Amino acid sequence: xxxxxxxxxxxxxxxxxxxxxxxxxxxxxxxxxxxxxxxxxxxxxxxxxxxxxxxxxxxxxxxxxxxxxxxxxxxxxxxxxxxxxxxxxxxxxxxxxxxxxxxxxxxxxxxxxxxxxxxxxxxxxxxxxxxxxxxxxxxxxxxxxxxxxxxxxxxxxxxxxxxxxxxxxxxxxxxxxxxxxxxxxxxxxxxxxxxxxxxxxxxxxxxxxxxxxxxxxxxxxxxxxxxxxxxxxxxxxxxxxxxxxxxxxxxxxxxxxxxxxxxxxxxxxxxxxxxxxxxxxxxxxxxxxxxxxxxxxxxxxxxxxxxx
Numbered sequence: 001x002x003x004x005x006x007x008x009x010x011x012x013x014x015x016x017x018x019x020x021x022x023x024x025x026x027x028x029x030x031x032x033x034x035x036x037x038x039x040x041x042x043x044x045x046x047x048x049x050x051x052x053x054x055x056x057x058x059x060x061x062x063x064x065x066x067x068x069x070x071x072x073x074x075x076x077x078x079x080x081x082x083x084x085x086x087x088x089x090x091x092x093x094x095x096x097x098x099x100x101x102x103x104x105x106x107x108x109x110x111x112x113x114x115x116x117x118x119x120x121x122x123x124x125x126x127x128x129x130x131x132x133x134x135x136x137x138x139x140x141x142x143x144x145x146x147x148x149x150x151x152x153x154x155x156x157x158x159x160x161x162x163x164x165x166x167x168x169x170x171x172x173x174x175x176x177x178x179x180x181x182x183x184x185x186x187x188x189x190x191x192x193x194x195x196x197x198x199x200x201x202x203x204x205x206x207x208x209x210x211x212x213x214x215x216x217x218x219x220x221x222x223x224x225x226x227x228x229x230x231x232x233x234x235x236x237x238x239x240x241x242x243x244x245x246x247x248x249x250x251x252x253x254x255x256x257x258x259x260x261x262x263x264x265x266x267x268x269x270x271x272x273x274x275x276x277x278x279x280x281x282x283x284x285x286x287x288x289x290x291x292x293x294x295x296x297x298x299x300x301x302x303x304x305x306x307x308x
Contacts, residue, residue: 016089033245039075042071061146067286074283102181103157109153155184160199170188174188250285
């Protein structure tokens with residue numbers, strides 16, 4: 001009980017990117033621009049899908065939900081990161097606040113990874129079983145798959161957050177990061193070898209299972225595309241998948257680097273840089289990749305912009 005009370009009284013601080021206030025301001029402006037760009041881009045995708053009846057299909061339903069997840073995902077990180085950039089890392093965050101941020105970050109990030117696997121399954125059905133697509137991918141199933149993605153993200157996040165914040169923390173309360181990421185927070189805890197192993201195993205399972213399902217789906221998809229006789233048909237089938245593949249590579253590449261790297265080779269500085277990519281850059285690239293690679297969505301965006 002005494003250890004829990006001590007932990008509850010701890011306040012964390014985030015290490016600044018630079019000791020120079022001018023550099024911090026430049027980074028603040030860059031983060032703010034990326035955050036606002038991410039919000040506007042993903043909101044545009046979600047609203048465009050919602051107001052266009054021609055886009056009311058399972059593929060765009062999942063894409064719109066991915067965009068909404070990206071908005072909340074980035075918003076779980078950006079406000080506190082921006083405040084700390086301006087205060088030179090002097091904005092404190094309580095254990096409860098840090099745990100809350102970690103919970104929502106892992107919850108939304110986990111749901112994001114599962115949803116990418118669901119989107120791969122959707123493309124598998126569309127290309128391998130086109131005549132049965134509307135029957136298999138019914139709206140009740142789409143809603144269940146979306147709800148399942150959220151549920152799995154929640155079931156991943158809750159025990160991990162509880163596990164980490166039951167650790168005894170040492171006197172050092174400076175997090176070498178710009179948000180409460182799991183590896184960075186665990187570096188402040190005492191005697192965490194077992195917990196690091198548990199975190200690694202859970203992270204491996206959480207990332208490898210959806211990625212394996214995505215890989216299996218694309219093995220069948222490539223096999224089906226090769227059998228298409230016309231070059232135009234092959235190009236159309238591939239174009240519906242290429243944007244998804246790029247997003248998967250970005251998302252899983254960055255998260256695997258952070259959570260599956262051995263603790264002995266983990267570099268806090270490199271971890272912070274890579275985290276910028278998948279918390280700020282990737283949510284910007286997702287709507288760009290989908291809008292540039294998808295003709296239907298591109299046309300719908302043009303029509304929506306003409307109205308305004």
